[in-house]
Amino acid sequence: MGETVQVTVRLFAMLAEAAGRRELVLSVPAGSRVSDVAAALARQVPALAPWVERVSYALNLEYVQGDAPVGDGDEVALLPPVSGGAGEGGGDPVADPAVTRPAEPGAAPAAAGGAAPGLLAEADGGRFVVTTGPLSLDAAASLVSHPSAGAVCVFTGTVRGITGDHETSYLTYDAYGPMAVAEMQRIAGEIQRRWPGTRVAIHHRVGRVDVGETSVVVAVSAPHRPEAFAACRYGIDELKRRVPIWKKEVYADGSHWVGRDGTGPWSEGTGCRPDGTGPHGDPHGTGVHGTGAGSPGRPDPDSGGRDTDGGRAN
Numbered sequence: 001m002g003e004t005v006q007v008t009v010r011l012f013a014m015l016a017e018a019a020g021r022r023e024l025v026l027s028v029p030a031g032s033r034v035s036d037v038a039a040a041l042a043r044q045v046p047a048l049a050p051w052v053e054r055v056s057y058a059l060n061l062e063y064v065q066g067d068a069p070v071g072d073g074d075e076v077a078l079l080p081p082v083s084g085g086a087g088e089g090g091g092d093p094v095a096d097p098a099v100t101r102p103a104e105p106g107a108a109p110a111a112a113g114g115a116a117p118g119l120l121a122e123a124d125g126g127r128f129v130v131t132t133g134p135l136s137l138d139a140a141a142s143l144v145s146h147p148s149a150g151a152v153c154v155f156t157g158t159v160r161g162i163t164g165d166h167e168t169s170y171l172t173y174d175a176y177g178p179m180a181v182a183e184m185q186r187i188a189g190e191i192q193r194r195w196p197g198t199r200v201a202i203h204h205r206v207g208r209v210d211v212g213e214t215s216v217v218v219a220v221s222a223p224h225r226p227e228a229f230a231a232c233r234y235g236i237d238e239l240k241r242r243v244p245i246w247k248k249e250v251y252a253d254g255s256h257w258v259g260r261d262g263t264g265p266w267s268e269g270t271g272c273r274p275d276g277t278g279p280h281g282d283p284h285g286t287g288v289h290g291t292g293a294g295s296p297g298r299p300d301p302d303s304g305g306r307d308t309d310g311g312r313a314n
Contacts, residue, residue: 003030005072007037011048013080013174013246014257015055018047028070034059035066037076048078055080058244061179077176081259082240083247120206121177127200128184130177130245132207140219144199149221151228155236157216159209169250173206173215176244180204183243187235191220195227200235204245 004027016022028040034057042049058077059068120130127143141154159171188200201219209215218235222228248257
């Protein structure tokens with residue numbers, strides 16, 4: 001028998017529901033690649049077989065291609081599409097076993113990762129946070145305020161009660177916490193390079209978030225207001241596009257995960273449906289699993305402000 005390596009596989013959102021678990025440890029032949037790990041996972045958990053060709057991959061908290069080699073002790077994550085937002089055309093229901101499944105009366109989903117209420121992941125002294133607890137606009141603003149800042153722009157996304165023809169009961173968010181925080185840091189670095197003198201804080205809530213509650217806060221300070229508005233808009237647009245956080249809409253008569261076609265590491269025109277096809281691209285230019293057309297263009301950072309988050313806002 002040849003040499004093998006052990007790899008931890010992380011699952012989220014509709015994939016975790018389909019598998020009935022969030023983490024597995026697989027033994028694969030030495031020299032295997034990420035796509036080989038996904039194939040081995042599909043053999044071990046047949047319910048995931050329709051998904052493994054239609055997700056993006058992360059290896060040790062970074063987006064990678066399917067041909068990236070894995071080593072002993074590595075962590076591979078299978079990432080379904082993030083929810084995107086109304087600014088990019090809205091999110092689409094993802095065809096998975098949870099779609100139109102009746103909600104259990106009074107049932108509240110567990111916090112992402114099974115964590116107790118509180119901090120799931122954070123970095124840079126609390127400037128980048130994923131938490132199951134409530135968010136504070138003032139706390140985020142205070143983290144970026146300083147004497148040289150002539151402007152502080154704070155975006156908040158809140159859960160709205162009506163989405164299309166549906167009355168929303170609540171949302172529930174799942175997240176790949178450590179990678180989400182790492183992507184927030186990368187977004188902040190891009191902002192600081194593009195708009196010198198800015199400071200950034202990004203906080204996102206996971207688990208159950210009720211109508212009227214805040215799900216995300218992006219705060220940016222800058223020497224002048226045009227830069228603050230533009231940078232804040234860039235921050236929320238990029239967060240929706242590529243940070244591994246997923247949203248489920250829960251109604252009185254059912255629920256579904258929202259997956260935005262054409263956002264994040266997924267190329268335009270692709271989706272995350274078990275019966276769909278389509279290539280995928282990578283926001284960092286490395287080309288995630290598949291041979292997609294690449295990542296969407298950057299948003300036009302010419303405005304900012306306050307939004308409400310419901311079925312399709314975040």
